[in-house]
Amino acid sequence: MKSEDILRIAGEEAERQKAYRYRINVCCSSGCIPFGALQVLKAFEGAIKEFGLQRECKVSRTGCVGTCSVGPVVLIEPGGYLYQNVTPKNAREIVRSHIVSGEPVRELLYANESFFKKQLRLVLRNAGRIDPFRIEDYIAVGGYSALIKCLTKMTPREVIDEVIASGLRGRGGAGFPTGQKWNFVAREKNTPKYVVANLDEGDPGVFANRTLAEADPHAIIEGMAIAAYAVGAEKGYIYVRAEYPLAVQTLKEALKQAKSMNLIGSNILETQFSFDVELRLGAGAFVAGEETGILASIEGRRAMPRPRPPYPATSGLWGKPTLIQNVETLANIPLIILNGGRWFAKIGTPKCTGTKCFSLTGKVNNPGLIEVPMGITLREVVFEIGGGVPSGRKFKAVLVGGPSGGCLPESLLDLPIDYESLTKAGAIMGSGGIVVIDDESCMVNTAWFFTDFCVDESCGKCVPCRVGLLKMRNILERIRKGEGRLEDLDILFELGEYVRDVSLCGLGQTAPNPVLTTLRYFKDEYIAHIVDRRCPAGKCFKSQEVVKEARVG
C-alpha cells in the first residue's frame, strides 16, 4: 500500500460514517465490562435491528469515556449525550426514545458537567469515540497521517527537532525531555536499534495507560513508528502487563491490522523505512516498569535493574541502542507532528508542556480517567473535576504518583501539577495516579500499606532498598500496633532519606516518599499513635483488637 491508499481509505470511511444519522458508542473497557457493557452492546444491536435502523445508526464498541464510576456508559453522537449505568433493559428504551422519537432519556443522562469542564483531552482524543478493533476508524479521524507526513515530507532530523520544540517530557514519571532522548539514540552508530513502549503500569490504583491502550491502540503504534523513523530503529517491543488482557487483545489486533496495511513491517508504504513491532507480556513485577528492568524482562530474565550508565540509549536491549518511552508519551507524538511543536508548547506551563492523564480514585464523588493540562492545581482536580469527597466525610490527603508517591495535605492543594512542584512537595508525577484519602483513613496505616507493597516488589538487588524498606515497614508495623517509640520517628526519617538517596533505581529512590511525606505533613498522627496510643482515624488498634478477639473466640 502507498500513502495515497491510506488517505483514500480515510476519505471513504469518513464518508461512510457521515451517512449515519446517529452513532451509539458503548464503552467496553475494563472498567465497564465487569458491569455488563458487552450485554449492553448486544442489547443496542438488537434494538437497532428491531426498529429497523441499521442504515441510520451505527453501534460501536469503544474505549473509555472516563466516567468509570457510573458504568456501563454509552455515548450517543451527535450531541455528545452520555448515558450512565445503562442496562440491557434500558438500552431498548434509549433507542426507542432517543433515536426513534428524537427525545433523549433525561433521567439516564450523565448530568455532571464539571467532570469534563476543566479537562483537555488530547492523548485521549479518540477514547470512547472510535472502535479500537477497527483500524479504519482510526484512519478516518486522521490516524497514521502523522506517520505519512514524516515518511514523505520530513527527515528524521526534522522530526526530532519538532519533538524538541514541543517541550514534551516523558510521561512515565521521571519527566526526561523526550526530544533529547531521541537525539541520544539517533546519534548512536551501533545497530540494530530498538524502540520499547512501556505499558507495564504496575502501580496499584493507576489505569491511565491501560485505558489508553484499550481505547486507542493505534495512537501508540503510530507514535512508536514515528519514533523509530526519527532514531533509526528497525524493531520495536510493546511491553504490556499480562494482567491487562483486554489491552493485550486490542494491541495484538491493532498490530495485525497495521501490518496488513503495511503501516508496520518492511518498506512501510513503499518507502525505504522498515519497522516491525512485537508484543511482550509482563508477569506482575512492579520493578519491570523501570527502564533497565523492562529490558531484562524482554530479554527473558528477572526484571532486575542495573546501574546506569551505560544508559539504554547507548546500551539497551542485547547491548544495542534502545529508546524506551511510556505509551502516553508516544500517543502525544502524532499530534505534535500534525500540529507542530510550537502548538504543543503553548499547552500547559512553559517548563511542562502538554497534558497528563490521571486515574482519579479513592474517596471522591466522580472517580474516573481524566486528562488535564499541566499546571492545573490539585484543588481543581479533586474538588472540581472529582467533585470533592462524598458527603459527611472530610478531605484529608491526596496521594499523587502511586505507591511511591507522596501524600499531600489540604494546605498544598493549590500546588500546580507539574514535575518540579510535585517533586518539591515530596510527591512524584509517577505514571499518573491520584488517590483521594478522607478522614476515615489513617496516615500511618497508609504509609505502612505502600511500604509493604514496595518491600514486596523490591527486586532485592541493592541493599538500601531490600533492607532499608523492610526496616521501615517493621517500625511502621510497631507503631500501628501501639508499640511505637518517639525515637522511631527519627529513625524512620533517617532511613527514608538514606534509601531515597542511595538506592540503585527509581523504585528504591521513590519508595520512601509515602513515609517521608506523611512524617512531614501528618506527624501529629504518628505522635497520637505513639504517645496517646490512639489512632485518630480509629483504624489501627481497632483491627488489632478484632484479631485478639478472634483468637480468644
Place this chain on the structure above:
Amino acid sequence: MREHNYQKSALLEILHAAHELYGYFDKHLLAHIAERLNLPLSHVYGVASFYHLFKFRKPGEHIISACMGTACYVKGVEEIISAIEREFNVKRGGSTPDGRLSLFVTRCIGACAMAPNITVDNEVIGKATKEVVLDRIRRVLGG
C-alpha cells in the same frame, strides 16, 4: 508450545504459555522447560518465582481474588478479606483444606473507580460489601 525456536530469550513467553495451559508450575514442568531450552533449572525457577503472576501450587476449585490496589485498600477491601478468611477458614494466598476454595490477593485489576473489587470465579463484584461477597461465595460453594 515450542514455537519460539527454543530461544533462551523467549523464556518468559514460554512460561506464560505453560502457565496458561497448566494453571500452575510444578517441579517437573519447570525441569522440562529448563531442559528443552538448555538453561539451568535454577535460572528458570529464579525467573518464574520473580514474577507475581505465576503460581506454584495447584489452585482450588473456586477462586476468589481480592484486589489490593490503592483505591480498593483505601475503600476498605482489607475488612472484606478478613471476613472471608474468618468465615471460610482460608488464609490469603492459600486454599481451604478440602481444596474447594482459594483466596488470592492480587495487584490492581484496574477497575479502581468501582473499588473495592472482589473477583469470584472470574466475575467481578464492584463496590463490594462484606455481605454481598460472603453471600456470593456461599452460593458458589453451595451450588
